[in-house]
Amino acid sequence: xxxxxxxxxxxxxxxxxxxxxxxxxxxxxxxxxxxxxxxxxxxxxxxxxxxxxxxxxxxxxxxxxxxxxxxxxxxxxxxxxxxxxxxxxxxxxxxxxxxxxxxxxxxxxxxxxxxxxxxxxxxxxxxxxxxxxxxxxxxxxxxxxxxxxxxxxxxxxxxxxxxxxxxxxxxxxxxxxxxxxxxxxxxxxxxxxxxxxxxxxxxxxxxxxxxxxxxxxxxxxxxxxxxxxxxxxxxxxxxxxxxxxxxxxxxxxxxxxxxxxxxxxxxxxxxxxxxxxxxxxxxxxx
Amino acid sequence: xxxxxxxxxxxxxxxxxxxxxxxxxxxxxxxxxxxxxxxxxxxxxxxxxxxxxxxxxxxxxxxxxxxxxxxxxxxxxxxxxxxxxxxxxxxxxxxxxxxxxxxxxxxxxxxxxxxxxxxxxxxxxxxxxxxxxxxxxxxxxxxxxxxxxxxxxxxxxxxxxxxxxxxxxxxxxxxxxxxxxxxxxxxxxxxxxxxxxxxxxxxxxxx
Numbered sequence: 001x002x003x004x005x006x007x008x009x010x011x012x013x014x015x016x017x018x019x020x021x022x023x024x025x026x027x028x029x030x031x032x033x034x035x036x037x038x039x040x041x042x043x044x045x046x047x048x049x050x051x052x053x054x055x056x057x058x059x060x061x062x063x064x065x066x067x068x069x070x071x072x073x074x075x076x077x078x079x080x081x082x083x084x085x086x087x088x089x090x091x092x093x094x095x096x097x098x099x100x101x102x103x104x105x106x107x108x109x110x111x112x113x114x115x116x117x118x119x120x121x122x123x124x125x126x127x128x129x130x131x132x133x134x135x136x137x138x139x140x141x142x143x144x145x146x147x148x149x150x151x152x153x154x155x156x157x158x159x160x161x162x163x164x165x166x167x168x169x170x171x172x173x174x175x176x177x178x179x180x181x182x183x184x185x186x187x188x189x190x191x192x193x194x195x196x197x198x199x200x201x202x203x204x205x206x207x208x209x210x211x212x213x214x215x216x217x218x219x220x221x222x223x224x225x226x227x228x229x230x231x232x233x234x235x236x237x238x239x240x241x242x243x244x245x246x247x248x249x250x251x252x253x254x255x256x257x258x259x260x261x262x263x264x265x266x267x268x269x270x271x272x273x274x275x276x277x278x279x280x281x282x283x284x285x286x
Numbered sequence: 287x288x289x290x291x292x293x294x295x296x297x298x299x300x301x302x303x304x305x306x307x308x309x310x311x312x313x314x315x316x317x318x319x320x321x322x323x324x325x326x327x328x329x330x331x332x333x334x335x336x337x338x339x340x341x342x343x344x345x346x347x348x349x350x351x352x353x354x355x356x357x358x359x360x361x362x363x364x365x366x367x368x369x370x371x372x373x374x375x376x377x378x379x380x381x382x383x384x385x386x387x388x389x390x391x392x393x394x395x396x397x398x399x400x401x402x403x404x405x406x407x408x409x410x411x412x413x414x415x416x417x418x419x420x421x422x423x424x425x426x427x428x429x430x431x432x433x434x435x436x437x438x439x440x441x442x443x444x445x446x447x448x449x450x451x452x453x454x455x456x457x458x459x460x461x462x463x464x465x466x467x468x469x470x471x472x473x474x475x476x477x478x479x480x481x482x483x484x485x486x487x488x489x490x491x492x493x
């Protein structure tokens with residue numbers, strides 16, 4: 001017999017007939033062992049999904065919206081499914097596997113975080129965190145999955161799903177106006193910035209412009225970005241943007257000391273999800 | 287040990303010490319198997335219906351137009367024919383929803399109906415949503431614009447409703463039509479628009 005410290009689990013379900021354990025009859029050790037192994041198996045198999053949502057994946061096969069489940073990968077965690085979702089589950093199962101069928105442009109990075117009672121929201125979660133998966137776009141539909149997401153031992157779970165993107169794609173220097181240049185002045189609260197150095201010729205509303213999707217970001221540069229990016233809220237003039245949050249206070253000083261500061265306009269990753277599912281995993285014997 | 291409910295929340299696996307050669311009794315092993323069987327039968331609920339809308343976070347205006355709920359009377363928001371397995375005694379509906387654009391107390395009505403043989407069974411549930419403490423609680427952080435459910439709701443105004451029916455007139459072990467209806471009004475009787483709920487219906491065993 002194996003160690004008494006390690007539960008045994010049947011590989012398949014067996015059946016014991018009604019005479020197996022009769023009143024006053026002898027009972028074999030093998031019979032009792034089979035009984036417990038089968039019970040352990042019943043208690044350990046995963047059962048039904050915690051959720052499995054399927055969305056439109058048709059259209060032109062890209063991440064372009066077509067009635068699908070689409071959005072931008074904002075640089076802060078945002079909830080993408082209603083919730084928290086209340087799900088009954090088999091008690092005793094403590095790990096789950098996330099499946100995602102997604103579309104993003106090449107090398108765009110997204111993080112999806114599954115928040116459960118056993119894995120609270122983690123603002124600094126990355127792909128190496130137990131409840132977080134890093135998705136990298138390939139400009140095609142792709143599957144990805146993450147095992148061993150902690151879920152509660154009990155018979156129910158409350159699940160929230162958050163998504164975050166990394167702004168790495170520079171917006172094209174095309175129809176919206178220049179995507180980089182030099183900031184020449186900013187308002188006291190840092191939310192209005194002007195580029196009078198080289199006219200960027202930003203397109204104004206109501207034409208499609210840098211602000212129309214809410215997905216363009218300004219990042220200040222000193223070689224690399226030196227401040228958190230800010231969303232472009234509106235294009236006020238061909239050389240004037242309104243952004244949020246305002247540029248940090250230190251930047252005012254830097255601008256006064258050093259003159260104009262470089263900036264670059266990024267676009268957030270674009271994502272589309274065709275399927276997102278969370279399945280409990282079989283309980284394993286450690 | 288009598289079947290008194292104690293120790294029946296124990297979902298640990300059975301260890302080999304229950305049947306090792308020097309164990310004099312089969313009682314430990316037998317009761318362990320029975321406890322697991324009891325828990326499986328009692329606690330496992332089965333989801334029989336679930337509905338949830340895809341959101342277009344790039345165009346919240348279009349999403350609101352497509353996925354918002356605006357009805358003055360009970361209107362179906364989720365429905366289906368599902369086989370309800372034997373032994374299940376109750377259906378439990380759970381809705382998660384978001385209240386937007388009302389400065390008043392809002393009553394969100396949900397009704398779960400199972401179509402039975404002689405009589406349908408249904409249960410109504412009203413979730414009363416408090417008005418926002420402050421209209422400035424409306425999300426104004428433009429970083430949230432277009433990207434989160436919070437744009438559809440006042441702060442902290444995510445609602446959840448549960449409603450249940452006992453499968454008395456529509457016994458389990460049959461294919462049944464199941465549907466959930468909803469509408470929302472403020473305390474002045476005006477229809478309130480809100481984001482469509484995530485709806486799920488679970489079959490459960492009670493008793």
